Amino acid sequence: MSRIVLITGATGGFGLATAKKFHANGDIVIAASRNAEKVARVVAENGFADGFTIDVARYTDWVALRDYVREKYGRIDVLVNNAGGGVRIADTVEQTAEDIAAAIALNLNSTIYGCKLFGEMMKAQGDGIVINLASVCARHCWAGWSVYAAAKAGVLNFTKGFYVEMQPFGVRATCIIPAASATGFQSGAGIAEENQTLHPEDIANAVFYAASQPKGVVVEEMTVWGTSQQVQPL
Secondary structure: OOOEEEEEOOOOHHHHHHHHHHHHOOOEEEEEEOOHHHHHHHHHHHOOOEEEEOOOOOHHHHHHHHHHHHHHHOOOOEEEEOOOOOOOOOOHHHOOHHHHHHHHHHHHHHHHHHHHHHHHHHHHHOOEEEEEEOOHHHOOOOOOOHHHHHHHHHHHHHHHHHHHHHHHHOEEEEEEEEOOOOOOHHHHOOOOOOOOOOOHHHHHHHHHHHHOOOOOOOOOEEEEOOOOOOOOOO
């Protein structure tokens, strides 16, 4: 039976690769992202079932998306909270209040909003899987990444708590923790792009694996590194 799979940030990087992976499996993929033109293009180019335009930092947009999915499909089987971004990578003292608020809203609040609203649907169904994407910044420290790291550490620990809350209702939650990857993230955050051996397809494989376990099994978290990235101490 085909699953109803909703993926945010699905027009590029990890999100698009993940959408392609689920689509290749025969699942019904809803590609959600902020740019309406990009959403329409990736849906048409890849044959995804549906697309939806959403600013994940806006709660009202999530409500509209939840209502759309519930009315059209009647259920949700997999939610992949992938949308995020660096906003501004700089030392904390160099950031504005607006930079900080935007980073937290995009990377942490958005995940909580999606889990709250689609978690309600999954709880009523007695089934469902949520995959939240964090970052190795949640566990390791680099100068300039502190605000982003705080948001992603929040995603990691929120996912653990969310699973504890939802476990009695047959709903599972997993946190995928990607390292630096060849996604264009660095240039989008205003820093130099580096060659990486970790590719979006590698993270897509991890997400698909976690979402495809039998109902009696949950992957709590999974960290995926590229061998090109050295962290000492690990």
